[in-house]
Amino acid sequence: xxxxxxxxxxxxxxxxxVLLYEAIVRAIEPLHLDHEIxxxxxxxxxxxxxxxxxxxxxxxxxxxxxxxxxxxxxxxxAAGIDHADGKILITMDGDLQNDPxxxxxxxxxxxxxxxxxxxxxxxxxDKLVTRKIxxxxxxxxxxxxxxxxxxxxxxxxxGYRTEVIKAIPLYSEMHRFIPxxxxxxxxxxxxxxxxxxxxKFGKSKYGLSRIYKVLLDLLMxxxxxxxxxxxxxxxxxxxxxxxxxxxxxxxxxxxxxIRSEGDxxxxxxxxxxLLGTLAIFLLFAGALGELVYxxxxxxxxxxxxxxxxxxxxxMQDRKG
Amino acid sequence: MMGPSTELSVIVPxxxxxxxxxxxxxxxxxxxxxxxxxxxxxxxxxxxxGEVMEVLKRLIAEGEKxxxxxxxxxxxxxxxxxxxxxxSSGSSILTLxxxxxVEAHEIPRLIxxxxxxxxxxARRWPRKDSLFNRIQSWVFHMLLNPVSDFxxxxxxxxxxxxxxxVAQEISIYGDQHRFLPILxxxxxxxxxxVDAAQSQKDTSKRVYSPGTYVQRMLDIFTIFFLVKFxxxxxxxxxxxxSSVFTVGFLVLLYLLFAKVFQGVALAGRPILLxxxxxxxxxxxxFAIGLIGEIIIFxxxxxxxxxxxxxxxx
Numbered sequence: 001x002x003x004x005x006x007x008x009x010x011x012x013x014x015x016x017x018v019l020l021y022e023a024i025v026r027a028i029e030p031l032h033l034d035h036e037i038x039x040x041x042x043x044x045x046x047x048x049x050x051x052x053x054x055x056x057x058x059x060x061x062x063x064x065x066x067x068x069x070x071x072x073x074x075x076x077x078a079a080g081i082d083h084a085d086g087k088i089l090i091t092m093d094g095d096l097q098n099d100p101x102x103x104x105x106x107x108x109x110x111x112x113x114x115x116x117x118x119x120x121x122x123x124x125x126d127k128l129v130t131r132k133i134x135x136x137x138x139x140x141x142x143x144x145x146x147x148x149x150x151x152x153x154x155x156x157x158x159g160y161r162t163e164v165i166k167a168i169p170l171y172s173e174m175h176r177f178i179p180x181x182x183x184x185x186x187x188x189x190x191x192x193x194x195x196x197x198x199x200k201f202g203k204s205k206y207g208l209s210r211i212y213k214v215l216l217d218l219l220m221x222x223x224x225x226x227x228x229x230x231x232x233x234x235x236x237x238x239x240x241x242x243x244x245x246x247x248x249x250x251x252x253x254x255x256x257x258i259r260s261e262g263d264x265x266x267x268x269x270x271x272x273x274l275l276g277t278l279a280i281f282l283l284f285a286g287a288l289g290e291l292v293y294x295x296x297x298x299x300x301x302x303x304x305x306x307x308x309x310x311x312x313x314x315m316q317d318r319k320g
Numbered sequence: 321m322m323g324p325s326t327e328l329s330v331i332v333p334x335x336x337x338x339x340x341x342x343x344x345x346x347x348x349x350x351x352x353x354x355x356x357x358x359x360x361x362x363x364x365x366x367x368x369x370g371e372v373m374e375v376l377k378r379l380i381a382e383g384e385k386x387x388x389x390x391x392x393x394x395x396x397x398x399x400x401x402x403x404x405x406x407x408s409s410g411s412s413i414l415t416l417x418x419x420x421x422v423e424a425h426e427i428p429r430l431i432x433x434x435x436x437x438x439x440x441x442a443r444r445w446p447r448k449d450s451l452f453n454r455i456q457s458w459v460f461h462m463l464l465n466p467v468s469d470f471x472x473x474x475x476x477x478x479x480x481x482x483x484x485x486v487a488q489e490i491s492i493y494g495d496q497h498r499f500l501p502i503l504x505x506x507x508x509x510x511x512x513x514v515d516a517a518q519s520q521k522d523t524s525k526r527v528y529s530p531g532t533y534v535q536r537m538l539d540i541f542t543i544f545f546l547v548k549f550x551x552x553x554x555x556x557x558x559x560x561x562s563s564v565f566t567v568g569f570l571v572l573l574y575l576l577f578a579k580v581f582q583g584v585a586l587a588g589r590p591i592l593l594x595x596x597x598x599x600x601x602x603x604x605x606f607a608i609g610l611i612g613e614i615i616i617f618x619x620x621x622x623x624x625x626x627x628x629x630x631x632x633x
Binding site for chain 1: 507508509551552554555558559586587588589590592593596597600603604607608610611613614615616617618619620621622623625626627628629630631632633
């Protein structure tokens with residue numbers, strides 16, 4: 001196992017590849033670590049892959065993973081993480097907006113015992129209205145809902161302890177929520193300011209997705225992450241709500257019947273029964289959720305276990 | 321039976337329809353000889369086709385090199401193909417229907433087209449069959465094509481050539497063999513559609529039972545779901561569920577308003593039932609989406625979202 005893997009997804013970055021490679025090497029060479037660099041070519045249509053391959057032929061420590069087509073930033077990061085061999089992983093943008101000179105500070109922080117180190121772009125060089133403001137709002141919302149206030153979820157420059165990040169499910173656009181998911185397992189998260197450069201070449205390829213996606217993802221994260229290990233609680237809660245509604249409506253129906261005001265009770269009774277069925281449906285859904293969770297291969301506990309074993313390791317370290 | 325150097329494995333699944341087996345075999349064989357590739361023939365018999373078995377036995381007795389795999393019962397075309405591929409030794413696979421669809425002399429050209437692609441599918445063009453068949457096919461593809469950004473014109477054509485890797489990476493089941501090209505395209509394989517002359521005998525009017533048409537619609541729904549929302553069930557169910565819920569909620573809000581400000585008794589309002597029903601349905605659809613999310617979330621480490629072309633270093 002190596003000490004360090006630096007992962008950068010590339011999508012149509014033919015002008016940046018060499019500069020990026022040189023900048024990374026310049027930044028981590030002086031650390032004298034056993035390192036590797038992983039470039040993930042996310043289905044580029046230009047010469048990105050050819051250039052990266054030429055670099056890799058000269059430097060054994062550079063590995064290039066090429067996707068068959070364009071999948072997006074999160075899958076590219078995920079592929080890099082899946083194939084990385086280092087004890088510490090650094091992810092960064094492939095477009096030179098992040099500065100590799102910041103990498104040593106991430107390694108330092110992880111050395112201090114943090115599991116995840118998130119960068120935040122101190123002087124962000126992007127358009128205010130289309131990028132900075134939506135991102136501010138999204139960060140605030142994600143922080144409020146998940147309870148993990150991260151200043152800049154959109155910053156790709158992050159450092160991870162490998163065991164922790166490899167246990168976190170990473171798909172679709174979930175990279176925004178890595179800190180939130182990790183914090184549930186009790187990971188320690190640090191944030192450090194990083195430099196941010198304006199784009200030198202091309203234009204931004206990964207835009208802010210539509211707001212509804214973020215909202216639904218957020219809702220999913222909130223429910224799935226905080227309740228995935230006990231779906232019954234979430235669904236059961238909803239079921240009780242429906243049951244209470246049903247019972248109240250039914251009681252109301254009975255009271256009308258006793259007072260026998262002479263009008264039809266079909267409507268009220270029907271409503272009560274509908275709410276009753278919903279309660280039963282949700283109970284079963286909860287049971288199904290439990291079943292799914294039990295047969296799944298990812299458990300929040302796994303994350304917690306890793307955390308625990310890491311802590312144990314550190315404690316031994318300190319004694320020794 | 322064949323050496324490891326076989327270039328092409330020809331798989332003929334006998335599932336439902338079949339035409340004169342010996343005649344078709346000879347026609348296919350001629351086409352393959354013309355292609356100049358080394359090949360092997362594999363017939364997969366999906367269940368009981370006594371007549372077909374007889375003919376194949378006779379052909380083998382006459383010295384033809386045919387591998388016959390007979391399945392114990394009916395499993396469906398996707399399974400028949402999968403089993404055929406498992407028993408094949410070629411680096412590329414050519415599937416041919418057990419009935420006349422494309423003129424056999426088009427085979428060499430199709431195989432040739434595979435050079436720069438991972439999968440080549442034949443498109444029967446120009447069509448010679450009945451107007452009814454053509455309309456039916458047009459409607460099917462019109463419904464199907466929003467699924468994928470690759471526009472297919474003849475997904476029902478069983479003549480397809482593809483690299484073995486395609487079959488190894490994509491697992492198909494049930495009736496999904498039809499959608500193999502769509503899935504291949506989704507997995508990032510290079511797919512090409514090539515016009516091929518339609519067989520003279522592929523002109524009979526095909527009218528299926530209503531059940532088959534319903535089945536096709538469900539197939540499209542399944543493939544739509546598989547291709548578009550595999551990783552994000554809540555995006556689909558969530559939007560559907562919350563819109564239904566919102567409509568129901570608005571109805572209830574209106575009723576509440578009428579009750580409070582206009583004193584209209586709830587018991588006399590049948591629309592209360594509709595409102596409640598919509599709210600209930602909305603919550604249920606949403607709950608299904610959430611369960612889907614839990615499935616993906618807890619299995620995310622098994623499902624790779626990306627396909628790798630190559631790794632250097």
